[in-house]
Amino acid sequence: MNIICHQSPSIDSIYHIPTYQYKKEQDFEFIGAPSVHEHIILNNGCAVLMFEIAGKKYEFDGDLVCGKFTHAPKIKIVFKNTCQKLTIIRLSACGMFRLTNTSIASMVNKIAPGSIIDMQLETEQSPEQYIRSVESIMNAESQEASYVLTRQIIRYVNANFTELPTNPTKTVAEHFGISENSLRRYFKKYLGINLSTYIITIKRKKMIQALYENNYDSLSVRENGYYDQSHFLNDFKRLYGVPLKEYFSNIQLMRNHAPDLMHFLYHCNIQSSI
Numbered sequence: 175m176n177i178i179c180h181q182s183p184s185i186d187s188i189y190h191i192p193t194y195q196y197k198k199e200q201d202f203e204f205i206g207a208p209s210v211h212e213h214i215i216l217n218n219g220c221a222v223l224m225f226e227i228a229g230k231k232y233e234f235d236g237d238l239v240c241g242k243f244t245h246a247p248k249i250k251i252v253f254k255n256t257c258q259k260l261t262i263i264r265l266s267a268c269g270m271f272r273l274t275n276t277s278i279a280s281m282v283n284k285i286a287p288g289s290i291i292d293m294q295l296e297t298e299q300s301p302e303q304y305i306r307s308v309e310s311i312m313n314a315e316s317q318e319a320s321y322v323l324t325r326q327i328i329r330y331v332n333a334n335f336t337e338l339p340t341n342p343t344k345t346v347a348e349h350f351g352i353s354e355n356s357l358r359r360y361f362k363k364y365l366g367i368n369l370s371t372y373i374i375t376i377k378r379k380k381m382i383q384a385l386y387e388n389n390y391d392s393l394s395v396r397e398n399g400y401y402d403q404s405h406f407l408n409d410f411k412r413l414y415g416v417p418l419k420e421y422f423s424n425i426q427l428m429r430n431h432a433p434d435l436m437h438f439l440y441h442c443n444i445q446s447s448i
Contacts, residue, residue, distance in 0.1 A: 177438050183325070184266055184312030186211060188305060189438040191260040193220050193253055201252035204428045205414060205421060206243065207439050208378040210365075212269035212281065213240040214308065216261040216301050224250040225285050232285045241281030242269075242367060244375050246382075246414050261301040262438070263308060267328055267372075268321065268364040282366050323350065324360045328372075335373045336399040343369050373399070378413060381406060385418075386425055386440035 178188045215223065215238040225232045226248040235254075251260075327350060331338070339345055346369060347357045361369055377399040384394045392403055400406040410418055428436050 177434060182309060182313070183268075184309055185305065186264045186266050187438070188264070189262045189434070190301075191220070191262070191435060193256045193258065193260055195256075201250060202428070202431060203248070203250040204436075205416075205424060206247045206249050207382045208246055208375050208413070209243040210267045210372060210375050210379060212242055212265045214238070214263040214265070215240065216263070216304060218258045218260065218301070219255050220258045220260040221254055222252040224252070227283050227285070234285070234287060236287055239281070239286050241284045242365070242375070243283060244367065244371055245283055247283075247285075259301070261305075263305060264438075265308075265312070266325075268324055280366075320360050321364060323352075324364045326350070327357070327360070331369070331373065332376065335376050336397065338373065341370070342373060378409070381410075383440055385422060386429075386436070 178190075217223065217235065217237050219235075222233065222235045223238065224234075227243070228245050327346060330349065331342075331346065343354050343357055347354045350357075358368065361367065361372065365372060367375070380398040381390075381395070381400070384390050384398065395403050395406045400409070407418060410421075414421055425436070425440075
C-alpha cells in the first residue's frame with residue numbers, strides 16, 4: 175500500500191503512485207469522485223495529467239493545485255517517466271487557504287498550475303521536504319480561533335449530516351452559539367463552499383464510497399442522507415452524466431488496473447481528516 179495517513183490538522187493523507195508499474199506512454203482514464211478535500215499533485219516529470227470538470231478541459235505536465243470537487247472530474251494520466259514518483263497530497267477539508275495567492279472560493283472545481291502556491295521553495299526539493307514545508311505553513315494557522323471552531327463544526331456536520339434539515343445553517347449556528355453570518359464567513363474563508371454544498375458533497379462522496387465497497391442498496395442510500403434510490407439515481411446522473419451501471423463497470427475496471435489509486439480516491443474516511 176502506497177497510501178500514508180497523516181494525523182495532522184493540515185494533511186489528511188499522501189499517495190505515492192508507483193509509476194514503475196506502468197510503461198512510458200501508457201495511459202488510463204477514469205471518472206473521479208466528489209471531494210471535500212483539496213489536493214496538491216507533485217508531478218516530478220512523471221506524467222501528463224488531463225482533467226475535464228463541468229465541461230472545461232485542463233492539461234498539465236507540471237505540479238498542480240486542485241480545489242474541492244463538488245462535481246466529479248474525468249481524469250486521464252499519460253505516463254512519460256516511470257523512474258520518478260507521482261505524489262498526491264490530500265489536505266484536510268479546511269484546506270488550502272494559507273497556501274495559495276488565489277481566492278479559495280475560486281478554487282472549487284478548479285485545477286491550476288502549482289506556480290500559484292505562495293511558498294519560497296527550492297525547485298529541487300524532494301516530495302518529503304515539500305510535504306514538511308506544507309505542514310509548517312499550514313500549522314502556523316491551525317491555532318487561530320475561527321479555524322479551530324470551523325474544524326469542530328465540520329466534525330459535528332460529518333457525524334450528523336443525515337439528520338440536519340434542508341437548510342442547515344440556522345441549526346448548526348445555534349448548536350455552536352454563533353450567528354449564521356459568522357458560520358457563512360468561516361466556511362467561505364476556510365472551505366470556499368457554503369455549508370449546504372459541503373453536506374451535498376459529503377452525501378455524494380459517501381454514496382460513491384458505498385458503490386466502491388459493493389455496499390450499495392436501498393439501506394445505504396437512506397443512511398447516507400438520500401430520501402430514496404430514485405433521488406440518488408437522479409442526483410448521480412446529474413453529477414456524472416452516465417448511468418449508474420456504466421459508472422459501476424468503470425469502477426470495477428479501475429479497481430483491477432490501479433487498486434491503490436482507487437482506494438485513495440474512494441475509500442478515504444472523511445471523519446479521520448478533520
